[in-house]
Amino acid sequence: MSTPLSPASTEPVVGAGRLAAGAVHRMRPFLNIYWAMIAGFLLIAVFAPWIAPYDPVRADLGARLLPPSSEHWFGTDSNGMDVFSRVLYATRVDFTIATLGVASGMLIGVPLGAASGYLGGFVGEALSRLAEIIQSIPLFLFGLMVFAALGNSKPVLIGVIASVNAPVFLKLTRAVVLPIKESDYIAAARCAGLTSRNVVLRHVLPNSLGPVASQMSVSCAYAIQIVAGLSFLGLGVRIPEPEWGSMIQEGASRVLYGEWWISVFPGIAVLLAVMAFGGIGRQLSQWYER
Amino acid sequence: MNAVLQGSAGRWSLFVGRRLIGAAVALLGVVVLVFVVTRMLGDPAALILGPRATPEQIAKFRSDAGYDQSIVVQFWNYVTNLLQGDLGTSRYTQRPVSDEIASRFPSTLELAAAGMILGLLWTIPLGIIAALRPRGAVDRFSQFLVEFGVAIPSFWLGLLLVLVFSTGLGIAPSPVGELDIGATEPPRVTGMIAVDALLAGDMSTFRSALAHLALPAITLAITSCPPILQLTRNTMIEVLRGDFVRSARSFGLPERTVRWYAFKNALLPISTMVAMTFGFLLGGTVLVETVFSWPGIGLYAIQSMQRFDYEPVLGIVILASAVYILVYLIADLVAMVVDPRVRESTS
């Protein structure tokens, strides 16, 4: 179809416009609310010290349990600490633990899953079985036990998240690798003389990038929930370090007195963070499927 | 379907057998893992004997309880007892663990069932309606509900509900457990308060039980059932696009009948998901039980853990894991029957 305007005559203007339009078009997938929320959280995590109006761990017994006001936007807790500042700082704690935990889980699970899928046979089955064992244990009971045995600390928390996620990534990678293993182009690659290792690294693993990326995001969503849940049970984070779950727990007993602000605001933060990661994960998996 | 089964009866039973052994191995693995972890913990001696206990008293307590034997011996004893149905004795109350768990399990069961029922009531109809018009308003709304329900922390939601409906509006009872304290429980038949009250014809206790059940069950319904909504919607969409639906329509069958056939086809994966969700629920009520002081096995596990009374914790974890494994197994087997591709990749 011919256009009324020939491109040549209007080239400079349309060209630049097209470039810009192209750039914006490529960015469109990222211009949604989920990425915005994550970006927001990341900014908060990084710039918390500059944004937060108060020191999040400074007790001020003269300012206990104040409801939200212009001085304390989210009110104060039973130690007189500003809830708004604590929610901001808690972003760092929750995000760090969640992402480190998921990343560790991925770093353990993906290679094991690739090995399990590629090597097959007894080893593959055994690894898969091991993953199942870990996944069979009810999460919070498992967490309770591990904390009681290894003490209450952030590395243990990260370890728990990692051990919950490793089986997930293992099975995911295995599921990606298994069907590929028998496929034609792998056979062709091997005919061409590539070693197993080469095959796996150059051909098999890249195929799993998509699902893994999507899963990472979803896992981060769950990880934040898990961290909050474990902290709610009193595990993982030392007082008075700000963390959304332990803040909810601290405010829980206040709810009965009508002092709602200590629990409500951190909960909203968790909700938004989980929704954001979930949304990104879904988007990534849709992308990959295309 | 029938052709598939007839042709591979032998291979089928081999497969099932392998899976069963796999499940047994998984369960054994869980027992080992849990056992090792709990034995790394301290024991309740110091707590029970109090701060004035001397080292000799503590040593005596431990040897009486058999904690001083090697871990292998302890494990062997534990497993042999387990196979006879003996889950050990609670160091704290001196009662058999199986009794302790049995007395509390009905509460968790009641809570999970109530949550499940309420969950099904909102997820399945919504999923079907959403599937009828993909990307329509209802569909988009239900997608949002799924995201929201999955993201919201269950314990926070529970607190919110308490805040609004109990502390705020005063229409729900305080989160003090199954009934008000001091209220007499109905004669114990199933152990589930609401059911027992109904069986005994005690309508006022029945109403109170439902009242106390409402908020925690709603919490569970919102936070654990979204996957069912998602699956219902996806399955219905897939089925409605499928060949047999097209043929049914082209034969002139009324749309209503077509939809009904579609739903029946979707029922299988949906019920599998429902069963799996219920299985997970049974082991996953810990947080909600904590918020509402619900006397189920979740809360009991936490309390036992705090007292270093780990026989009950072992028992609960093993039981819950057994349920998970069983549910996984059944889901796997069902997937095998339904989807040949899955069969191929695992043989």
Next chain:
Amino acid sequence: MTTRKGTDVLDDARGSGRRLGRWLALALTTFALVAGVAACGESVNDSGGDGGDKAASESDRGDTLIIAVAGDPETLDAEWGQAARANETIKNLYAQWVKYETKDSGDGYEIADLPNVEGEVLESIDQADDGTVTMKVRADAKFPDGSPITADDLIFKVKRSLEMQAGSIFDFNIIGLTKMSQVKKVSDSEIQFKLPKASPIVGPMLRDQDAGIVDTKLVKEHMTDDDPWGTEWVARNAAPTGAYVIAENQPGSRLVLKANPEYWGEEPYFKEVILQIVPSPDERMLLLQEGKVDIAEDLSIEAAARLKDADGVNVRSVPSISQDLLGFVMDKEPFDDPLVRQAVAYAIPYEDLASGVLQGEAKTPKGVWPQNSIWFEDAEWPYAHDPEKAKELLQQAGKAEGVKFSVEIKDTDADAAALAVPIQTALKDVGIDMQIEELSAAQFTENIGKKSMQAWIQTNLGSYVDDPYYQTFLWFGTESVLNWFKYSNPKVDAALEKFSTVLPEDEKRALAKEVQTELNNDLPTISLGEPNYLLPMRDDIEGFLYEPDGLVTYRTLKRAE
């Protein structure tokens, strides 16, 4: 392939949409119905409405007393009594040898008239200067089955205690009774202890709940080869001899006591006492406010203080010898250095803690020794909140770059956490970095026994007996069983030796002052506050008796008619 007309699709969509819409409506209606039933089943909270079977309201609870407690008594065997909750139940189930005389405090309750005792199982008790204690059993003392309590039963009790080597042996050992050969039967109603020397605390120790007399016959029925003293059965079922016996025991749910008809003392008003297990402290508070229980125990100071304003609730506040302690373990860094300990003592904001955390229901400390003790002496105590002085001392100690340590607390101890956080802030201001470690009760108890921590905070620590011998013996001697500070001072040990004898009062006071001076100098521990004993009760409960052990005596309580 036939295509369906757009309108057909729309119609069908509408049709099935309508039907499913109906289904959805049904679902929502059911939901609403359930919610409605829920709302009907429970009338508005404030009116004290209760769902289901009407919980006994105060007016028809009459002579049943309901107490909300945090958990089960850990054991019902008097010999084992040392764990927190067990002690109160044991005190009420078992008759002790003696009880404290009481007097009116002037504030609507009775207090123990320390250190005077009168007989409970005993009719009389006399200690000679050579350490011979002569005791006569009351003629009307009876077991719940009606048979009389005799000298043999007293001897049985001592034997059980000494041979079981459980918690109760402490009561006898501390007065010098370590072997059965020291126990002599004089007649069917009279026995003697031959102590190596006269002890100043025979009365209080025989009043201790662990020393309670057990039901000999019942214990004997359950003695086995593996369990020669029947402790497994008694731990679960008790062998009571006191004002109350067990009516019903449902571990994890409730323990019901009923009045012992054979008890020879004054008949208690409450014929039935129910210990209702309510693990959540907020719930216990709620129940008390709503009048569903008569007494709420194990509440944090904050919760108890909040209850002061509640309708129908009366919070008994009694000055006590309890302390909230920050204990130093002095055998390791950084608290092996006295200057560091002193620096901490100057850094703590005592007033803020007392008003902000302890809700004004505590006194700021005047020494290591509790100031409400009848043996408190004004020994030098310079410490007050002075951050500058604290920094100076750290400089002197060569720790100007800062000190770092971790403090352990029990995760069930809400007051400890509430104290720890402001203290952390205060210490940070003087350059001390304190990390707070919350441990489970079991882990904490284990650690504190091993003294593996650098410092700890515990609340509501108090000796059951207000006597310098008892206190020093328990806490401050080098070998003391509760010496969780690894404290060792030969002067204190020497004083301890002297305290174990009967001293004339002025000598005793001088010695007490000496010990307190040493303690204040050495600072093995800092008192963060001396909280009042708080017991929230419904305002129609009277007859409360306060004793230094802080354990409620059920038999004196009454409900106002």
